[in-house]
Amino acid sequence: MFVDLVVAGMFAMLLVPLITGYCAYSYGRSFWLWFALGLVLPIVSYFVLFAFILRQQLDHGQRLLNEAKALLAEAEEAEREVK
Template sequence: MEVLIALLTPVLFLPLITGYMATSHGRSFWRWFGIGCALPYLSLFIITYVVYRAQRRFRTLPSDPSNVNLP
């Protein structure tokens, strides 16, 4: 019985972590919680990549869009 609890704890805990990471970066908690339930270990890598891509895209945006066409 203890082995079953030890194996199920990460599987139930990982969707919560995935949902928290998604919420902290403006994504839907329940959507990512569902993805975390379906793909418990893979979902952490997916949300990490999604957040990294969004941050990289944000850094490459011009700081002042009104000055984009100026030399």
């Protein structure tokens, strides 16, 4: 019973850092840096990362750059399938 509580507590403590690290990695930032920040400042790091991502998404030039990268990736994938 005690082991189950310890495992559940560890999972609960690592949930926010894992989510923060995954979100950071999916937007091109360092997983381990944001995971560590999530361990030290769990709620604060999540909101800071959210602010960075929001600022990036609201920037029209960055959005166009992301769309261009996606189009290039699709074209490269289509070229590989043809060969």
